[in-house]
Amino acid sequence: MNRLLQRQMERLFGSVDSAPPELAPLLAVVSDAYDGFDADRRLIERSLDISSEELTGINQKLREEINERRQAEEKLKHSVSLLTATLESAADGILVVDRQGSVKGFNRKFAVLWQMPDSLLQSGNDEQLLSFLLDQLADPRTFLVRVKQLDSEPAAESSDVIRFKDGRVFERCSKPQFLGEDIVGRVWSFRDITERVQAQERQNRLVQELENTSHRLELVNKELNDFAYIASHDLKAPLRGIRTLADWIVTDCADQLSSEGKEQLHLLLNRADRMRDLIDGILQYSRVGRVKEDRVRINLAELVPEVVDMLAPPENIEITVRDELPVVEFERTRIHQVFQNLVSNAIKYMDKPEGHITIGCSDDDGCWTFSVADNGPGIEEKYHEKIFQLFQTLAPRDGYESTGVGLTLVKKIVELYGGEIWVKSRLGEGSTFFFSLPKMQEEPQNERLQAGTAG
Known part of the structure; x- marks a missing residue:
């Protein structure tokens, strides 16, 4: 019992035990009230004992804590703004999902690459989003199998190429998202490589055409080799015979020929020589680049x-x-x-x-x-x-x-x-x-x- 209440009871009844029993509940409540009053009084006395210097220090500390919290909030806002700007300026389309596969966010480039309508962007319906994406793919089943495989392997990374029904080609990469050491989701990135793939396909076609051309040129070279053989043997042989015969006529039958006949034979010899030189020149021309020396x-x-x-x-x-x-x-x-x-x-x-x-x-x-x-x-x-x-x-x-x-x-x-x-x-x-x-x-x-x- 509170000491103040106890003294009052002793004055009234001589002792606390002499008080009527029916007053016991009331006395207990009054005793608790006296105890609360004493606690409040001591707190007030303690507050009165605190010096103004201590109060100033406490206020300063509170102000510093409030300022630090504000700075931390500003830094957090800046970091979030920077991250958002980075995602929006990325050349790739970025999609972020949690461990359950629910969409947590994506950048504008992702929406543009996948040609997402505004109604879908505003719906927030993950099932509609997945259905819309799969409808565009040339092979949606393979893509969906790969997604489920990555869901079952949270730490796995992967990349491949996906093709669209309209001919577009994307490069797809997927990596786990970490918060400290815990995997909390997955980041998907998509890059449009249609022009690069088409350029590579054109290059492959050109290479094939060059190979075909090279094969045709090999056939042409073989024909030129055959021509060279014919020119050096089959054409020169009768030409040598003509020149030999004309030379024999000039030498052995000179006295039987008129001056005009001799002139015609000399002209024949000159033209036979020119024909021989022409054949030699053609052979030399055909050998350039085909017959190589060290x-x-x-x-x-x-x-x-x-x-x-x-x-x-x-x-x-x-x-x-x-x-x-x-x-x-x-x-x-x-x-x-x-x-x-x-x-x-x-x-x-x-x-x-x-x-x-x-x-x-x-x-x-x-x-x-x-x-x-x-x-x-x-x-x-x-x-x-x-x-x-x-x-x-x-x-x-x-x-x-x-x-x-x-x-x-x-x-x-x-x-x-x-x-x-x-x-x-x-x-x-x-x-x-x-x-x-x-x-x-x-x-x-x-x-x-x-x-x-x-x-």
Whole structure:
């Protein structure tokens, strides 16, 4: 019993035990009231004892806690805003589901990629969403099987390609979503790779077409080989017979022939020789790029004089090498043919009593530029392209032994090895033929070789 109540009872009844029993419940309630009053009184006394300095400290601490909580809330809002902006700016469509497969969120790109209508976006119905997605797929059953498999393996990651009925192609990736060490859901990402897949399919078709073309070119090369055999044997054999017979008639029956008959026989011999040279030229042209030699280092300062000596120019024609010629890596026969044809043409068509032919070379930004200049008749500008075409010649065929193959052969060799050829000339003032060759030669590709052969 409360002590204050106890003293009052003792004054009234002498002792607490002398109080009437029926007052016991009332006394208990009054005692509890006195006890509550004492507690409140002590709390008030304690509050009065707290100094103003302590109150200031408590208030400051409360303000700091409130400020820290506000800052934490602002940081949380910023993080959520940043995450949302990141998801919305992602190039991929993102879908997030929980462990039960319920949709927890997706970005705008996901809705755009899957062409979701606004009514579906606003419905929030997961079953309708899944049905809408599956209806677009070319193989929805396989996709659904994969989804269920991942649901049964929460920690699994996977990626594959899904195709749509309308021809679109998506790259699909799926990874578990972690909260600390716990898996709380799954993140799906979708990327439209339709253009990339279509480009790859086009490339595959082109590769197949190239393989087919390559096969056809192999057949063409075989036919050219057969033609070369026929030209070198079946065509040359009767031609040799005709020339031998004509030569025998000229030699043994000269006294029985009139001057006109002799002239016709000599013309026949010249044309037989021209036909032989034409066949040889065609064979040489067909072999370029098809019949290959080893590429070796060739000192042109030694090769060019050999070419000149072989051509044996007449005494009225002077041939000089103006510049120092380099060492190149080339097929020896091919580079020999280039200089031989250019120099022999300059000799053949020289129309001046004193002919001058000059061979030069310059170093031009990664390539050598060679030149063969003469003071011959020159070429009209309108023929500067025509002279490089097969069987094209500007001089009368009976006046000059020309097949019209030489410059075409030179052009094919030079271009096959990454160079160019051109001419500068003025009628009556001579001509200069230029051709360039890269310093670092790369092995010609099969396609270029075959294309060159087929041409």
